[in-house]
Amino acid sequence: MRILQTIAGLGTHSGGTSSCTYDLLVAMHRMDCDVNLMTLQTTDLIGCGELWIKALPNDSISPYGYSRNINRYLCQSDYDLYHTNGMWMHCNHETCFAARKKGKPYVITPHGMLYPKALKRSYWKKWSLIQLFFNKDIQGAACLHATCKQEMDNIRLFGYQGPVAIISNPADIPMYAGSLFDKKIKAFLECHHPKKFGFLGRLHPIKKVENLLYGMSLLNEDQKAELVIIGKGDDKYEQFLRLEVERLGLKNISFVGFIDGKAKYELLASFSALFVPSDFENFGMIITEALSVGTPVMASLGTPWEELNIHHCGWWKDGTPEEIAQVMSDILNMPLEKLINMGENGMNLVASNYASDKVALKMTKLYKWIVNDGEKPEFVFFPNK
Structure with a gap:
């Protein structure tokens, strides 16, 4: 089972979304999971040059982050499941689009971006993106990943009626x-x-x-x-x-x-x-x-x-x-x-x-359920169930 996660930016100054995504994948690799992470190169890229981080030359243009290198990589890619982190960026939409085109399932982790208060910020821009791309991306997902019940409730409020997995962000507890x-x-x-x-x-x-x-x-x-x-x-x-x-x-x-x-x-x-x-x-x-x-x-x-x-x-x-x-x-x-x-x-x-190994195990179970159609994990919820 080969997995590709994607994120628009993986810099140290990009905030918690970048660090928790990196920490999760580090923990998953400790469990020998075959998962890569595609992003664009930055001067402050998180990590230690891991081969599973596919940092593409940064040709991003416009606030939307349009990138031909992202298009090319996703078009040529061959994974069993695609998983994008965040919303409103070209990287996120293109991941969903490429997965649908290949007939592969995909997961979206909104990272809080579907909360009503988050949607209200620059709403006129997000409304256009929702109408053009993201409503179809969200409704077509095999599963949405929420980090807490409160986020799941807001995902339902947005209108998504598919399965939602509640898996917390990992805590990379330092050895010291x-x-x-x-x-x-x-x-x-x-x-x-x-x-x-x-x-x-x-x-x-x-x-x-x-x-x-x-x-x-x-x-x-x-x-x-x-x-x-x-x-x-x-x-x-x-x-x-x-x-x-x-x-x-x-x-x-x-x-x-x-x-x-x-x-x-x-x-x-x-x-x-x-x-x-x-x-x-x-x-x-x-x-x-x-x-x-x-x-x-x-x-x-x-x-x-x-x-x-x-x-x-x-x-x-x-x-x-x-x-x-x-x-x-x-x-x-x-x-x-x-x-x-x-x-x-x-x-x-x-x-x-919240230890990273426990969170990584849950994410692995989610992937196996989606790809292999096995038993539904206890942390996956459907509406009114």
């Missing part, structure tokens, strides 16, 4: 996660109580980072804490945030830019908690990254992370400044033993439910 947690505990004990909060992600208005600033401004004078903002993105939005820091008179806010690799995990491990106040997140790779090194997370109700409450490893609440300030205050007044216990709970949750 345990040692970072031990270092965290030691540091916390030495300073008696941690006083550092964090944000990690693309700087964009939908992320609502300003609510963290407003939450910090609501803390009492005796509840001084540091807020570290990791990430780059919309320059105008970052400038707005910096001006808000000045207007609010906050002295303990730092913008550290884009950080990746071990340095990112070390910084995540140093936080008392990570805050995700976004309007919505489809899955939120940053949440499993933080949990994997023992850092509790507060995520807004716009994320599918009720598990934070269920497993006592964080807070799933409204992302308002008032709620954020309350959580920050609770953390600052919390016994250190309880905060450490929450960190342990988060590490256990990621290891048991």
Whole structure:
């Protein structure tokens, strides 16, 4: 069984879609799965030159990303199943079109792009693409892949009535996660109580980072804490945030830019908690990254992370400044033993439910079901069943 996954961009600055796609395929190759990944070459291409990454010369033109090299590769390809990551790009449509032309099944992972709030952004452009290509692409898929039940519900709302597989994004737990947690505990004990909060992600208005600033401004004078903002993105939005820091008179806010690799995990491990106040997140790779090194997370109700409450490893609440300030205050007044216990709970949750090998096994089962018409996996759902 030969599989081709495709993605428009696989750069380190492309966001969570690129990193989770790469992590999944790395795990699948550890299981000896015959799966390739087609994309266009970039200067910051993720990976270590793996032969299964088919990075084509980048001849992309227009915001739609039209590429003759993609057309040529897909036309000449011979796979048993095609699987595209994302929506609205030439790479995604051409993958579906090529699969139909060859009479082969295909899977689409929208990565949250069919959520109503996501559809509303630049809707007039997406509406045209839906009418021209993507409605047919979606309705003709052998299966759509959702990363959580909330995403499946929005896929149904869009109108897709075929099978949906709920498979979470993989958490590529670093080998040094345990040692970072031990270092965290030691540091916390030495300073008696941690006083550092964090944000990690693309700087964009939908992320609502300003609510963290407003939450910090609501803390009492005796509840001084540091807020570290990791990430780059919309320059105008970052400038707005910096001006808000000045207007609010906050002295303990730092913008550290884009950080990746071990340095990112070390910084995540140093936080008392990570805050995700976004309007919505489809899955939120940053949440499993933080949990994997023992850092509790507060995520807004716009994320599918009720598990934070269920497993006592964080807070799933409204992302308002008032709620954020309350959580920050609770953390600052919390016994250190309880905060450490929450960190342990988060590490256990990621290891048991989101480890990349478990996610890769589910994806392999999905492919076998589609290609070989075997027994339906328990994580595949039809409407009203």
